[in-house]
Amino acid sequence: MNNAKGSVTLCMGKDTSGDKTALVKQFNQANPGITAKLLEFSTSADEQRASFVQRQEAKSGECDVFYSDVIWTAEFASQKWLYDMTPYLESKKSELIPATLKTVDYAGKLWGVPQQTDSAFLYYRDDQVQTPPTTWQQVYDVAKQNDGIVYQGAPYEGLTCDYLELAFAAGGKVLSDDGKKSAINSPQNLKALQFMVDGVKSGDAPKAVTTYMEEESRRSFESGKPAFMRNWSYAYALGNAKGSKVAKKFKVAPFPTFEGGTSAAVLGGHNLVVSSFSKNPKGAVTLIDYLTSPETEKVNAAEFSITPTLSETYSDPEVQKAMPFADALKKNVEAAHARPVSPVYPQISQAIYKNVNAALAGQTSPQDALKKADSQINSALATF
Numbered sequence: 001m002n003n004a005k006g007s008v009t010l011c012m013g014k015d016t017s018g019d020k021t022a023l024v025k026q027f028n029q030a031n032p033g034i035t036a037k038l039l040e041f042s043t044s045a046d047e048q049r050a051s052f053v054q055r056q057e058a059k060s061g062e063c064d065v066f067y068s069d070v071i072w073t074a075e076f077a078s079q080k081w082l083y084d085m086t087p088y089l090e091s092k093k094s095e096l097i098p099a100t101l102k103t104v105d106y107a108g109k110l111w112g113v114p115q116q117t118d119s120a121f122l123y124y125r126d127d128q129v130q131t132p133p134t135t136w137q138q139v140y141d142v143a144k145q146n147d148g149i150v151y152q153g154a155p156y157e158g159l160t161c162d163y164l165e166l167a168f169a170a171g172g173k174v175l176s177d178d179g180k181k182s183a184i185n186s187p188q189n190l191k192a193l194q195f196m197v198d199g200v201k202s203g204d205a206p207k208a209v210t211t212y213m214e215e216e217s218r219r220s221f222e223s224g225k226p227a228f229m230r231n232w233s234y235a236y237a238l239g240n241a242k243g244s245k246v247a248k249k250f251k252v253a254p255f256p257t258f259e260g261g262t263s264a265a266v267l268g269g270h271n272l273v274v275s276s277f278s279k280n281p282k283g284a285v286t287l288i289d290y291l292t293s294p295e296t297e298k299v300n301a302a303e304f305s306i307t308p309t310l311s312e313t314y315s316d317p318e319v320q321k322a323m324p325f326a327d328a329l330k331k332n333v334e335a336a337h338a339r340p341v342s343p344v345y346p347q348i349s350q351a352i353y354k355n356v357n358a359a360l361a362g363q364t365s366p367q368d369a370l371k372k373a374d375s376q377i378n379s380a381l382a383t384f
């Protein structure tokens with residue numbers, strides 16, 4: 001390989017599935033000349049970003065590789081915090097799902113290596129609901145009779161995803177087509193928000209969802225109460241593991257349509273990026289090679305139901321067996337909507353999730369929530 005030596009640290013959010021811990025251990029066994037370490041941050045996407053930003057602002061070399069959320073590329077690259085990975089990706093580009101490659105693309109260069117992509121599914125208890133309903137409105141009607149639906153309603157990035165899935169399906173947008181102005185305060189987005197607010201008010205979604213992130217939703221679903229859950233693919237393997245009361249009692253399906261609209265999923269996922277302040281960029285690349293190899297992607301999918309970024313992994317027989325929904329998942333990823341690409345994306349998202357959360361919690365009306373989000377998004381856009 002490239003004769004890398006020394007040590008290299010991978011920084012990421014909490015290793016909920018346990019895949020990174022296992023991989024780092026295997027990497028160290030396979031590469032005696034180099035030692036990889038894992039540094040875990042919070043489960044919250046926003047807190048992870050804060051931990052990364054803090055280190056990069058201090059020009060710290062603590063983290064060589066970051067497990068970077070797809071929405072951070074524009075900000076991190078424009079701050080000059082990342083190595084340009086365009087040459088590295090030249091020979092690998094054709095194997096990656098094009099949508100994942102777009103998430104590392106900013107200002108004409110590629111700033112990371114897609115390691116895991118994501119598009120959420122509707123989880124449903126197939127012992128209670130035989131076939132998943134075809135509209136969101138019906139999902140909530142069925143949820144009413146079957147102990148509800150859980151999702152990510154806490155004020156953080158996850159809520160932006162959950163809200164935008166409904167808003168996009170209702171025909172809404174975040175920004176104007178030229179990206180210069182907010183388009184959040186629209187009748188379509190209001191319909192989606194009103195729908196979510198009504199869901200909490202009526203109890204179809206428990207009030208507690210206003211405090212849930214991915215892990216709280218997963219634990220709630222695994223406790224056996226709710227009939228439905230919105231979550232990413234990682235929850236599939238864990239939901240079927242020991243300790244889950246719903247093991248083998250649920251299935252997953254692509255999202256239904258929003259009445260009068262379409263169906264929409266938001267593109268999630270993480271890229272491996274090399275910090276400009278790394279003291280061991282060679283080591284960083286050696287670790288990235290390992291973490292993005294076809295073998296790793298296969299194990300991640302088959303054992304941990306982590307969504308692959310490599311096209312070929314989906315058709316692997318072991319992956320097909322472990323993830324019977326693999327083909328649908330690939331289609332979902334290919335069709336998923338990206339969140340806005342902007343160096344001020346974090347502020348745009350905050351404007352969305354804080355106001356949407358306030359409406360869900362009954363602290364403000366859906367109309368006022370969108371008005372406020374609109375002016376905050378326009379203020380964020382005016383800063384660059």
Ligand code: GLC
Binds near residue numbers: 118159267268270
């Ligand atoms: C998942 C997605 C990521 C998203 C986050 C929100 O980790 O992969 O893109 O921002 O959830 O909570």
